[in-house]
Amino acid sequence: MKKGKTGLSAFFGAVGGFFKEFGESVAKGDLFVKLSLVWMGAGYIRRKQIVKGILMTLFEVAVLLFSVLFAGQYVSKFGTLGTVQQESVFNIVTMQNEFNDYDNSFLILLFSVFSLIVWAVALVVWFCNIIAVYRLQKKAEAGEHINTFREDLISLINEKFHITLLTLPVLGVVFFTIIPLFILIAVAFTNYDQNHMPPASLFTWVGFKNFASLFGGGGLTSTFGYAFGKILIWTLVWAVFATITTYLGGILMSILVNSRYTKFPKLWRTLFVITIAVPQFVSLLLVRNFFADNGIMNTFCAAIGLTDWLREIGVISTSYIPFLTAPGWAHVMIILINIWIGVPYQMLIATGVLMNIPTDQLESARIDGATPRQTFFHITMPYMLFVTGPALVTDFVKNINNFNVIYLLTQGVFVTTDQMMASSQAKETDLLITWLFNLTQSYYNYKMASAIGIIVFIICAVFTLIAFNKFLKGDREEAYR
């Protein structure tokens, strides 16, 4: 926590310093520095950095043109997301619909966010520009050397190489991550859904209404609270079991495969890794059919009399074993099947870690007369936990959102008999993520999907932060030694 605070205060300190320097630049700058407030190239041209001055002027012109020709028409409608509904009149001569000059809410949102980001970048450049030309002024006053354009370019592959390297990735992050993210967040505050779908109709801002209908007034459906509670519990149970079973299973498997008594270790390892090579949706759908009410497993169990025996002792009431179709059975089966899917990954990770356990420690333990069991619990496991702790946390969060396994194993197979669950379009085996997927995806309820996405993100982020702070406390390494 302490470290976080220093990081935060350092950040605000830097921001404060930046604005202080800007203020100083404006106050103490000469005529050309002040002129740079309006004409960005002015300061450079005064110091004979002609190319830079021209580039800056071009940049300014480009931003102004962009604002007037492109951004203006969208950002001006950002407050309402458009007011003109699409209308069309059919023209028999052209055989086409003639549309009015309608607004497309989604394009307004998209291009507004894009424009705002461009403006934000331009603003930062404008601030930096003033500071830069003031520094130039100070250099000129002190009689120091002022870089030519050529020298500036050379510096980009020498002392300022980090800037050259990072430009492309940063642009990529802005375009492919930040803009979509902002738009998704913005959608959570609109009424973008099936009834308000561009281009045929408009959507608009609704503030926190979506979050209110998610949590207030009984929730999304009449039995929302009931279903939410049941599903949240199963989600957490699932995440804990799925994480722990595959983790321990992976370690045991890797010790087993790497044991010196095991013959052909490479063969075994390959066999287990094959489950990774087959795409999950193929293997899971096969397993689903395998355990279906009239699948191979049920035929087999009926043939050896297991089904009848279970019915006699009253465990099941159906003529088949409901492996994936009854609550309880399905919960256990899903966790078991997940072990089969998840263990190979953990085995590979564990193999890597185990091979790096300092041999001197193992050897001294052996010399001291420690049993293999003691070695395992006092050296191997603590070392494993120390190294893979952060991975364990991410695994847990990943399992909270483990859509694939649950969806592929139960979709279209599991039908709940709990009417309260059904009224919320939920079933006992749903995770939060699959349930919310069903609730929103089939109705193109983008606004709710975004709102829920934000909530799930907050849950996962809080959990990850807490867990990482616990696992990554600075003195962990000392404690281990």
Added chain:
Amino acid sequence: MKKLVALMMAATMTFSLAACGNQGGGGSSADGGAGSGAPQASVPAEKQDVSLRIWGAEEDQTMLQSMIDSFIEEYSDYANLTVELGVESEADAKDDVLVDIGAAADVYAFADDQVTDLVKAGALQSVDSMDQVLQTYAGKSVEDVKSANAAGAVEAATRDGQLYAFPMTADNGYFLLYDSSVLSEEDVKSWDSLLAAAEAAGKKVGFTLASGWYNASFFYGAGFSTVLKEDGGTELDWAGTSPDGYTGVQVVQSMLDIAGNKAFMPVADGDSANQIASGSLCAIVSGTWDADAATGVWGDGFAATKLPTFTIDGKQVQQGSVAGFKLVAVNSQSANVGWATLLADWITNEQNQQVRFETRTIGPSNINVAASDAVAANVGIAALAEQSAYGVVQTVGGSYWDPAATFGTMIAQGTLSRDDVDGIQAALDELVSGVSQPPAAE
């Protein structure tokens, strides 16, 4: 960007309009003698270059291509048409259309349960608004389209009095498929005799209880209904008494009697073909899509008929059913909506419904084609036609399916007991309230 394109398009339109205006008089007289379905005055003198995109089912691609070829040929006097054919399942066309309506095909086929959602999103061009195009180029009116197709198909494609799609098939319904070497025509008349005969033969009768599409058939038979409400929820009268005088509880008791019979097998939704193939069934309620599987197992014994009657309150009542249709849509955002309408009309007209039946044995919605001897001779389609007298066009909201499937599963697994009238009534009440809510947070 889009705005710029729209602006430019508007500009070109204005120009072309002016051009047409100039040529109007001369153009029409020059065209006057061309072709039999003589287009009227407003046809432009110059042939337009028009490109269209169409989506159809994967199995239909070859047939659709030949229909497209004949379409291009038919209208070659008026436009240089190019049509691009793509694959899209009719069952979930709306999932891809509603991602981006502007990017969807100009014309596509879909199942009638998607009409409500597509209309809501403004994705469908009203066919009624295209009357002039059909009159000018196809020599028929929208009324002709409506009267040429089965009333149910037109009803399924109509919302708020507007026809929103062209009816294409009337085969999306279910009936009784059975093995005539085990069951006689008498046996399949009622559930009681059907189950008794099946038990005597050591076979089973399959029915998909875990689906609101199938299990509603008992309620429809007893006179109950499903109504789509304004807010997107579904209104059921199942918890009360039907106009025919039966109560919902009595219907559930009848269903429990059937489901409790040893010869009855509840089939998981979508699993019917597997169950037929397993050979333990002698009859199943399913549709034309299982005709091949049934022929494979039962051979010459394969027969089909309307659904049986069931006993309710000591009386025999004909089981109802859902009449399903496949329709062809015109995208409201299509750049060439007029030609798209003509294409949609073309692939669903009488001639092409005939082709569709001949090449793919798909049941036609066109009344003339359906009345032909060849269609009547097809076992499955004939049974469907017989059942269609008791068929209902099912218009329900999205929140209907899960509670209805759960209700059917409760009956299949015997969670409800026949004598527990209060329990059944409570379950019905919960069902009614569950399906009545609008889809999540509208």
